[in-house]
Amino acid sequence: MTPVMNATDLQAFLARDFGQVAADFTVERVDGAGVCLRLKVAERHLRPGGTVSGPAMFGLADVAMYLAILSRIGPVALAVTTNCSMDFMRKPAAGQDLRAEARILKLGKSLAVGDVLVFSEGVVEPVARAGLTYAIPRATG
Amino acid sequence: MTPVMNATDLQAFLARDFGQVAADFTVERVDGAGVCLRLKVAERHLRPGGTVSGPAMFGLADVAMYLAILSRIGPVALAVTTNCSMDFMRKPAAGQDLRAEARILKLGKSLAVGDVLVFSEGVVEPVARAGLTYAIPRATG
Amino acid sequence: MTPVMNATDLQAFLARDFGQVAADFTVERVDGAGVCLRLKVAERHLRPGGTVSGPAMFGLADVAMYLAILSRIGPVALAVTTNCSMDFMRKPAAGQDLRAEARILKLGKSLAVGDVLVFSEGVVEPVARAGLTYAIPRATG
Amino acid sequence: MTPVMNATDLQAFLARDFGQVAADFTVERVDGAGVCLRLKVAERHLRPGGTVSGPAMFGLADVAMYLAILSRIGPVALAVTTNCSMDFMRKPAAGQDLRAEARILKLGKSLAVGDVLVFSEGVVEPVARAGLTYAIPRATG
Numbered sequence: 001m002t003p004v005m006n007a008t009d010l011q012a013f014l015a016r017d018f019g020q021v022a023a024d025f026t027v028e029r030v031d032g033a034g035v036c037l038r039l040k041v042a043e044r045h046l047r048p049g050g051t052v053s054g055p056a057m058f059g060l061a062d063v064a065m066y067l068a069i070l071s072r073i074g075p076v077a078l079a080v081t082t083n084c085s086m087d088f089m090r091k092p093a094a095g096q097d098l099r100a101e102a103r104i105l106k107l108g109k110s111l112a113v114g115d116v117l118v119f120s121e122g123v124v125e126p127v128a129r130a131g132l133t134y135a136i137p138r139a140t141g
Numbered sequence: 142m143t144p145v146m147n148a149t150d151l152q153a154f155l156a157r158d159f160g161q162v163a164a165d166f167t168v169e170r171v172d173g174a175g176v177c178l179r180l181k182v183a184e185r186h187l188r189p190g191g192t193v194s195g196p197a198m199f200g201l202a203d204v205a206m207y208l209a210i211l212s213r214i215g216p217v218a219l220a221v222t223t224n225c226s227m228d229f230m231r232k233p234a235a236g237q238d239l240r241a242e243a244r245i246l247k248l249g250k251s252l253a254v255g256d257v258l259v260f261s262e263g264v265v266e267p268v269a270r271a272g273l274t275y276a277i278p279r280a281t282g
Numbered sequence: 283m284t285p286v287m288n289a290t291d292l293q294a295f296l297a298r299d300f301g302q303v304a305a306d307f308t309v310e311r312v313d314g315a316g317v318c319l320r321l322k323v324a325e326r327h328l329r330p331g332g333t334v335s336g337p338a339m340f341g342l343a344d345v346a347m348y349l350a351i352l353s354r355i356g357p358v359a360l361a362v363t364t365n366c367s368m369d370f371m372r373k374p375a376a377g378q379d380l381r382a383e384a385r386i387l388k389l390g391k392s393l394a395v396g397d398v399l400v401f402s403e404g405v406v407e408p409v410a411r412a413g414l415t416y417a418i419p420r421a422t423g
Numbered sequence: 424m425t426p427v428m429n430a431t432d433l434q435a436f437l438a439r440d441f442g443q444v445a446a447d448f449t450v451e452r453v454d455g456a457g458v459c460l461r462l463k464v465a466e467r468h469l470r471p472g473g474t475v476s477g478p479a480m481f482g483l484a485d486v487a488m489y490l491a492i493l494s495r496i497g498p499v500a501l502a503v504t505t506n507c508s509m510d511f512m513r514k515p516a517a518g519q520d521l522r523a524e525a526r527i528l529k530l531g532k533s534l535a536v537g538d539v540l541v542f543s544e545g546v547v548e549p550v551a552r553a554g555l556t557y558a559i560p561r562a563t564g
């Protein structure tokens with residue numbers, strides 16, 4: 001499916017509507033499968049020992065899937081996360097950026113489902129995976 | 142990673158150790174990424190209306206991941222499922238076989254994590270997805 | 283919230299609409315919180331070693347939540363499971379019945395969410411837990 | 424089971440080992456079932472519109488379960504989250520504190536499993552629920 005918003009559109013959307021966190025993220029790629037989003041890891045994302053915190057990884061996966069949905073349906077809808085199941089598999093490298101590969105598996109009228117692999121710079125295998133469901137509000141006339 | 146059991150090995154393992162359900166499944170492919178397993182859908186897998194039941198889809202995903210782990214570590218270990226998070230996205234076609242593509246994402250000393258996409262013959266997009274964790278018992282001397 | 287179907291109503295519903303599996307289940311209790319459902323464990327629910335299989339536990343949790351939803355909204359709707367995340371925590375006792383305590387946490391217009399604890403006769407602590415989401419179809423005029 | 428750390432102990436542990444986030448949380452209660460933890464909601468936890476963000480709710484559930492485990496096994500172990508499945512059910516009240524009720528369902532030698540209900544001040548029903556698994560490192564001699 002052809003995206004209706006590209007990486008520049010999504011980055012501008014983040015800056016406008018999510019000013020608080022927009023600077024944390026770079027939209028690296030948008031295509032028919034989904035979105036690649038980078039988390040520019042900073043001090044506030046770290047746990048003692050220098051590893052990226054669980055909430056920071058959750059936030060990355062959540063925003064990546066949100067942007068993947070918007071890339072398909074445009075910036076009008078107010079989708080909300082209803083479920084996220086996340087497996088934390090490996091410790092991310094200390095102080096390195098994370099990259100989320102979000103893939104849409106279903107884009108229905110009321111629910112969107114997808115999954116995300118999270119990679120840490122310098123680690124070949126994924127550090128986390130997530131399955132996410134978003135509720136898409138009905139359009140009103 | 143190179144599998145240590147191939148499709149024939151896994152099918153023989155099922156027949157010997159899971160006689161009750163072995164006839165339901167065909168191991169279609171084993172490779173470095175994981176396993177493809179077919180559920181030969183029969184009357185007992187169906188819900189009213191002819192669609193495959195949730196437990197049958199869960200069972201397919203669970204066995205597919207189990208076999209993917211065994212393909213890597215051999216038939217000795219007694220791995221047990223500790224978590225499964227499954228999204229049911231589309232109605233499978235009535236009375237058609239299902240196919241599970243299981244992929245191993247982490248194979249640690251005590252935990253293995255992977256995900257599964259479930260396809261219904263004649264439906265292009267996946268009907269379900271699952272993330273699964275297995276506990277692998279410690280070898281004892 | 284007051285149930286609109288009691289245990290007898292739900293048992294009759296199962297027998298009529300889910301003839302294939304109805305004999306496996308006994309509705310033990312329905313109240314404002316949810317439903318208690320018993321799985322009468324038989325040979326076909328067992329894995330080698332006599333323990334209840336994962337799919338049988340999944341099926342029990344799924345039917346228990348389904349009946350809990352129906353107890354609130356009546357037998358008209360055709361709710362479908364969209365997500366189930368299940369933790370398998372302990373081995374059920376060999377050949378003993380299982381009991382599911384299903385609790386509704388949200389009953390919205392389009393989504394219902396709840397959780398389930400699964401107990402094995404003779405084991406004090408729960409053997410499994412699940413969180414489930416059901417999509418509730420819109421009523422049509 | 425009797426806790427080995429009480430609310431004061433856990434609060435001191437947070438302050439010492441998680442200085443970055445300790446000020447966000449108040450341990451309200453520790454008992455044999457688990458822990459009640461309050462998130463003192465501040466600007467940085469909010470999404471546009473004033474509602475608490477998903478990552479903030481995830482972080483609350485995660486820390487609550489972590490403290491519940493430590494209340495049982497003491498401050499020595501370095502438990503890590505391996506899985507979290509979370510349902511977001513209702514919008515939290517704008518700018519109000521959240522309260523997590525974490526309950527331990529299994530405390531094994533290598534895995535701990537529990538669930539969490541998240542409440543928003545002024546909303547009767549829970550706004551979110553989560554099931555979490557932690558890996559507990561083996562003690563070394």
